[in-house]
Amino acid sequence: MTIDLPLVARGKVREVYDAGEDRLLLVASDRISAYDHVLPTPIPDKGAVLTRLSVWWFEQLADVLAAHGAEHHLLPPTHLPAEVADRAMLVRRLEMAPVECVARGYLSGSGTVEYRRTGAIVDVELPAGLVEGSRLPEPVFTPSTKADVGEHDEAISFARTVELVGSARAEQLRELTLALYRRGHEVAQQAGIVLADTKFEFGVSGDTLVLADEVLTPDSSRFWPAVTWSPGAVQPSYDKQFVRDWLTSSGWDRQSPPPELPADVVDATRERYVAAYEALTGSSFG
Numbered sequence: 203m204t205i206d207l208p209l210v211a212r213g214k215v216r217e218v219y220d221a222g223e224d225r226l227l228l229v230a231s232d233r234i235s236a237y238d239h240v241l242p243t244p245i246p247d248k249g250a251v252l253t254r255l256s257v258w259w260f261e262q263l264a265d266v267l268a269a270h271g272a273e274h275h276l277l278p279p280t281h282l283p284a285e286v287a288d289r290a291m292l293v294r295r296l297e298m299a300p301v302e303c304v305a306r307g308y309l310s311g312s313g314t315v316e317y318r319r320t321g322a323i324v325d326v327e328l329p330a331g332l333v334e335g336s337r338l339p340e341p342v343f344t345p346s347t348k349a350d351v352g353e354h355d356e357a358i359s360f361a362r363t364v365e366l367v368g369s370a371r372a373e374q375l376r377e378l379t380l381a382l383y384r385r386g387h388e389v390a391q392q393a394g395i396v397l398a399d400t401k402f403e404f405g406v407s408g409d410t411l412v413l414a415d416e417v418l419t420p421d422s423s424r425f426w427p428a429v430t431w432s433p434g435a436v437q438p439s440y441d442k443q444f445v446r447d448w449l450t451s452s453g454w455d456r457q458s459p460p461p462e463l464p465a466d467v468v469d470a471t472r473e474r475y476v477a478a479y480e481a482l483t484g485s486s487f488g
């Protein structure tokens with residue numbers, strides 16, 4: 203990989219480069235992460251599928267953004283470096299809000315752990331009797347602060363969010379996050395996918411709120427197949443279940459580096475990303 207632009211940030215499966223003139227290049231790799239480890243075996247086209255999906259969602263969500271006086275950060279894809287053109291987004295460089303905006307429509311993961319302990323997720327009270335995978339009566343806004351590399355984000359209260367960004371902006375982030383999630387959940391349901399939760403990142407341009415980062419991808423969200431949704435157990439992941447099951451059956455000790463994936467698991471996983479893209483967008487990935 204020789205992108206001759208300055209590297210701004212490197213995530214587990216993505217990089218951000220400085221494209222000059224207040225623009226950034228978000229590059230999605232073919233790497234896949236499972237059980238908090240980046241696996242050594244790439245999934246061909248994963249970066250391209252997830253990039254195409256984000257680009258499609260920015261278009262789908264334009265009316266929701268406009269209704270909330272917000273915009274998105276995507277720029278026309280001009281002069282993308284050839285070797286990453288199909289898995290890169292050119293975006294406006296923004297002043298990023300110091301809050302990860304998570305919307306949850308279902309109880310899962312860290313949400314379930316919190317709920318079992320307190321009957322709530324931080325300051326968001328929930329009804330009794332919910333289990334892993336339960337649909338919530340209404341989607342909830344459960345913001346978190348960005349953790350250092352390698353750490354998990356830390357859930358924060360709405361009051362803390364107000365301290366960080368002010369009350370007007372905090373209200374706007376909650377309203378917009380939930381509106382975007384609702385639209386995403388609706389569209390995903392038509393495609394046979396349960397959008398259980400998602401994480402948005404926003405920046406500001408002047409006084410305008412701007413939807414940034416990747417949007418409603420299986421890496422920023424929990425995608426579950428709708429046909430197997432059944433509260434009471436950890437739900438199978440739409441895209442990562444073959445990888446998780448194979449890693450578990452391989453006897454891999456999670457303290458040690460993860461093993462290479464067999465070709466059939468790679469192929470089946472690639473197919474899940476392509477299937478999600480085609481089901482959501484109604485277009486063939488190609």
Ligand SMILES: Nc1ncnc(-c2cnn(Cc3cccc(F)c3)c2)c1Cl
Pocket residue numbers: 211212213214216217218226228229275293294295296297298403405414415
């Ligand atoms: N439009 C923007 N303006 C300013 N900063 C960002 C920005 C920086 N970092 N991130 C998260 C991230 C995205 C990919 C790979 C990573 F390593 C980290 C997002 C954006 Cl998207």
